[in-house]
Amino acid sequence: MAKILMKGNEAIAEAAIRAGCQAYFGYPITPQTELLEYMSRRMVELGRVFLQAESELSAINMVYGAACAGARVMTSTSSPGFSLMQEGISYIVCSEVPAVVINVMRGGPGLGNIQPAQGDYFQMTKGGGHGDYNVIVLAPTTLQEAIDLTILAFDLADKYRSLVTIIADGMIGQIMEPVELPEIEPPQRPEQPWALTGAKGREKNIITSLYLGGLPLEKVNLRLQETLEEIKGNEVRYAEYMLEGAEIVVVAYGTAGRIAQTAIKEAREEGIPAGLFRPITMFPFPYDRLDEVAKGVEHLLVFELNAGQMLEDVHLATRDRLPIHFYGKMGGVVPSPAEVLAEIEKIASPQRGER
Amino acid sequence: MAKGTILIDEDRCKGCELCTTVCPFGLVHIANHFNAKGYRPSTLVDPEGKCTGCTLCARICPDVAITVYREGV
Numbered sequence: 001m002a003k004i005l006m007k008g009n010e011a012i013a014e015a016a017i018r019a020g021c022q023a024y025f026g027y028p029i030t031p032q033t034e035l036l037e038y039m040s041r042r043m044v045e046l047g048r049v050f051l052q053a054e055s056e057l058s059a060i061n062m063v064y065g066a067a068c069a070g071a072r073v074m075t076s077t078s079s080p081g082f083s084l085m086q087e088g089i090s091y092i093v094c095s096e097v098p099a100v101v102i103n104v105m106r107g108g109p110g111l112g113n114i115q116p117a118q119g120d121y122f123q124m125t126k127g128g129g130h131g132d133y134n135v136i137v138l139a140p141t142t143l144q145e146a147i148d149l150t151i152l153a154f155d156l157a158d159k160y161r162s163l164v165t166i167i168a169d170g171m172i173g174q175i176m177e178p179v180e181l182p183e184i185e186p187p188q189r190p191e192q193p194w195a196l197t198g199a200k201g202r203e204k205n206i207i208t209s210l211y212l213g214g215l216p217l218e219k220v221n222l223r224l225q226e227t228l229e230e231i232k233g234n235e236v237r238y239a240e241y242m243l244e245g246a247e248i249v250v251v252a253y254g255t256a257g258r259i260a261q262t263a264i265k266e267a268r269e270e271g272i273p274a275g276l277f278r279p280i281t282m283f284p285f286p287y288d289r290l291d292e293v294a295k296g297v298e299h300l301l302v303f304e305l306n307a308g309q310m311l312e313d314v315h316l317a318t319r320d321r322l323p324i325h326f327y328g329k330m331g332g333v334v335p336s337p338a339e340v341l342a343e344i345e346k347i348a349s350p351q352r353g354e355r
Numbered sequence: 356m357a358k359g360t361i362l363i364d365e366d367r368c369k370g371c372e373l374c375t376t377v378c379p380f381g382l383v384h385i386a387n388h389f390n391a392k393g394y395r396p397s398t399l400v401d402p403e404g405k406c407t408g409c410t411l412c413a414r415i416c417p418d419v420a421i422t423v424y425r426e427g428v
Binding site: 007030031033113114174175176 | 369371392393394417418
């Protein structure tokens with residue numbers, strides 16, 4: 001298959017179209033806007049639904065409605081817009097309908113800026129909205145991975161009747177890279193006997209997130225938790241790079257993972273035994289595998305474009321059995337591989353750094 | 356040396372600064388204002404008319420935002 005040059009936002013949009021996305025609802029926000037723009041053109045050409053909502057609140061509730069009707073549906077946004085969507089996301093999860101949300105993160109908090117950041121990690125992996133829930137969170141590092149994970153997101157959403165998110169950032173959204181777009185046959189979707197398709201000739205379906213009285217809601221919660229356990233058992237994904245003989249392992253995801261990979265290659269050239277552990281599913285987080293990896297190494301260096309959010313999961317995974325260092329940049333500042341390499345060097349040569 | 360100039364489609368620019376790194380005369384800079392998307396676009400600062408229209412900035416631009424004009428081609 002021929003490779004073509006695409007921008008991240010457009011590649012994700014085209015991947016969603018090929019995955020059979022039937023309806024897109026969104027509201028423009030940099031650095032994600034090209035995704036919506038691409039959809040506005042292509043979805044209409046294909047006779048599918050594109051609608052620019054009046055706000056992110058509206059967009060996520062349109063997604064909710066289309067999902068209830070059984071459509072393959074998505075929205076995309078960037079950090080402040082993702083915050084606005086939390087109520088709708090909580091409703092979608094409680095209603096157990098499939099949907100995909102792309103978050104091309106920017107610097108925060110507040111309106112922040114439009115540079116790449118990973119400050120939404122807590123919000124995305126720990127629930128985000130009200131109530132007891134988590135959603136699957138997929139973290140691409142390259143545009144090819146962004147395409148593959150977008151397609152996967154739709155299938156996982158169907159499989160678990162839940163919401164699946166892509167945790168991307170302004171770098172993934174804006175860079176251009178050669179990618180291969182898979183040709184997909186009409187997607188195989190599971191039966192949807194629950195969908196609201198008109199009750200003529202059958203019992204009526206009710207989709208709701210309102211369960212008055214204690215016991216019915218407890219039952220829903222227990223079912224949601226059961227699904228989450230199933231997800232934790234089946235869907236953990238990660239990538240490993242140069243872990244053989246590694247004494248210092250960098251833990252990083254998304255754009256940070258990519259920067260770390262270059263830094264590790266350079267560290268190896270200097271004779272420093274460094275490696276990379278890169279979670280691909282941020283939820284479910286690869287606790288067990290990271291724990292295993294940490295058993296054979298001396299130091300972990302967590303690198304994120306935030307103040308240290310995944311860091312907490314790394315502490316949990318390893319139960320602090322080894323020194324865990326952290327390097328992070330906030331507010332949309334993206335460090336170069338040389339800056340990450342300097343952190344690795346500090347750990348490798350204690351006389352140069354604090355340790 | 357040929358005389359040239361460039362035209363930057365500001366609203367296509369994402370301020371990645373690649374063009375500023377390749378100009379042999381250091382004529383391409385990041386502007387102080389913002390474009391419609393909120394990025395600071397690149398801009399040509401060439402009061403002495405040094406631009407030769409060599410096209411390096413346009414070739415490296417990932418978003419095809421730069422058009423190059425060269426005299427007498």
